[in-house]
Amino acid sequence: MTPFTVGVSCDDVAECVGDHLDAPLTYDAATGQMGLELSQDAGNLLSVRPDGGLFVPTAGASAGLIAGQAIAITGSQGAGYTIAARISADAGNSLRLGTDGGLFVHVPPALQNVETFSFTNVTSFTRNITFTTPFAAPPHVTVNINSGAGPTARWGARAINVSTTGFTIFLFSGALGETGTWASVPVSWRATGL
Known part of the structure; x- marks a missing residue:
């Protein structure tokens, strides 16, 4: 066959x-x-x-x-x-x-919040922030003072000591040696993973 x-x-x-x-x-x-x-x-x-x-x-x-x-x-x-x-x-x-x-x-993870700050007669102020969910790598963090008038007009804000679990908000006077007093001033932050 x-x-x-x-x-x-x-x-x-x-x-x-x-x-x-x-x-x-x-x-x-x-x-x-x-x-x-x-x-x-x-x-x-x-x-x-x-x-x-x-x-x-x-x-x-x-x-x-x-x-x-x-x-x-x-x-x-x-x-x-x-x-x-x-x-x-x-x-x-x-x-x-x-x-x-x-x-x-892929949508990078992001966390954000608004913190309220009150302090008296200081040139700088810090607050540690702990993320509710840790990131796989240190995220990109932005910080913003939500008011630009009155006692906050010459102040700056930045994120320092950023890690996978948190960071520190650093508020500072823009005028050398000038102190400030804040009462319930909102500062927003956003952490975005890579």
Whole structure:
């Protein structure tokens, strides 16, 4: 008995796979290329970068649609093919590959609060702040005096001794040797993880 030999080309496989793709994956039969269709919905920040990877900018940035290839196909006809999304290595990309193999947008953790300060006749003042949830690495901390009039007009504020578990609010007079008295002055802070 003579065995049958069946020949299957890459084009046949690509066309077969292409015919069974669901959105957002696409297949162009004319070129044999698989691609990714990006949503045109308002607010979508996902784009394809010139390096061909998927890109989501960090919060507050804007993104435009950039033509490119967002799918990597590796392997060979004999060994089989792997089709995967390529994640852009561009700086500022917040799209990540999760431990389960899925894509997710990384949002850095953030904590914030408003502290009220009262003191009498001092040139500087400090208060230790302990985070309710520790950060994986020391966060970026900003401090702001929420009032710029009266006794706070010539004072400054900054975060010092920042660690994963907390920091110190440092309030200081902007005039050398000038003391100040505050009564229930709000000072806000925000700690953002990296």
